[in-house]
Amino acid sequence: MSVGRRRGMSLETKYVELCKGINGLDKIVLREVRGCSAEVYLYGGHVTSWKNEHGEELLFVSSKAIFKPPKTIRGGIPICFPQFSNLGSLEPHGFARARFWTIDNDPPPFPINSSNKAFIDLILKHSEEDVKIWPHRYEFRLRITLGPGGDLMLTSRIRNTNTDGKSFTFTFAYHTYFHVTDISEVRVEGLETLDYLDNLKNRERFTEQGDAIVFESEVDKVYLSTPTKIAILDHERKRTFELRKDGLPDAGE
Ligand SMILES: O=P(O)(O)OC[C@H]1O[C@@H](O)[C@H](O)[C@@H](O)[C@@H]1O
Numbered sequence: 001m002s003v004g005r006r007r008g009m010s011l012e013t014k015y016v017e018l019c020k021g022i023n024g025l026d027k028i029v030l031r032e033v034r035g036c037s038a039e040v041y042l043y044g045g046h047v048t049s050w051k052n053e054h055g056e057e058l059l060f061v062s063s064k065a066i067f068k069p070p071k072t073i074r075g076g077i078p079i080c081f082p083q084f085s086n087l088g089s090l091e092p093h094g095f096a097r098a099r100f101w102t103i104d105n106d107p108p109p110f111p112i113n114s115s116n117k118a119f120i121d122l123i124l125k126h127s128e129e130d131v132k133i134w135p136h137r138y139e140f141r142l143r144i145t146l147g148p149g150g151d152l153m154l155t156s157r158i159r160n161t162n163t164d165g166k167s168f169t170f171t172f173a174y175h176t177y178f179h180v181t182d183i184s185e186v187r188v189e190g191l192e193t194l195d196y197l198d199n200l201k202n203r204e205r206f207t208e209q210g211d212a213i214v215f216e217s218e219v220d221k222v223y224l225s226t227p228t229k230i231a232i233l234d235h236e237r238k239r240t241f242e243l244r245k246d247g248l249p250d251a252g253e
Pocket residue numbers: 073074075078085093175199220221252
């Protein structure tokens with residue numbers, strides 16, 4: 001499970017380590033040579049920490065987060081599947097974030113990127129209990145990669161394993177909580193002029209006017225058909241998150 005390698009004169013880096021986290025829950029720590037890291041709980045397939053090379057935390061996890069199944073972890077990157085929000089009859093954001101994922105030791109091949117050494121493959125499969133509330137069989141493979149430069153990449157591959165060949169539909173999201181210092185000093189670029197659904201107004205549809213998004217009061221919106229690149233600028237921290245995506249149409253604030 002753990003991989004240690006020597007690179008030139010640098011100290012040995014354990015790129016992938018399986019250990020125990022809060023309340024004895026299984027946790028995987030990903031590390032890269034320059035000092036950045038990420039932590040993933042098998043419970044929920046949930047990324048709970050992502051640190052840059054200075055050891056600064058880039059994700060928010062509530063101090064009140066309870067790492068006690070079946071409670072979901074509040075913060076980090078919850079995986080919402082097979083339902084986002086309350087867009088269906090399941091519990092909000094679906095059940096995947098409240099299930100124990102396992103390590104996938106034999107994932108189907110990915111395009112080779114030999115510079116990535118800090119990654120873990122997880123899998124979640126239907127359980128007969130879950131089939132009673134969502135009548136489909138599936139394999140959800142999640143690869144979490146910490147790139148050599150500290151980028152965090154999540155790749156999801158969902159396969160229908162229904163034996164009768166029946167198709168299914170689902171909604172899905174990475175419900176990422178970014179760590180920012182002062183929300184009134186934060187600006188989001190890339191969503192201006194887009195249509196959004198306002199959760200504070202019964203999901204009514206509006207169009208964003210002109211400028212980058214700023215936060216002066218509570219905001220709870222889903223932006224539709226977002227571009228592949230969005231930037232979150234934290235002026236106080238002088239830090240910018242660059243979000244890139246492929247294959248997910250919408251984004252939430
Ligand atoms: O279940 P969690 O992680 O607390 O997330 C809840 C939030 O999920 C968001 O998708 C909703 O738009 C918010 O209204 C809600 O507060």
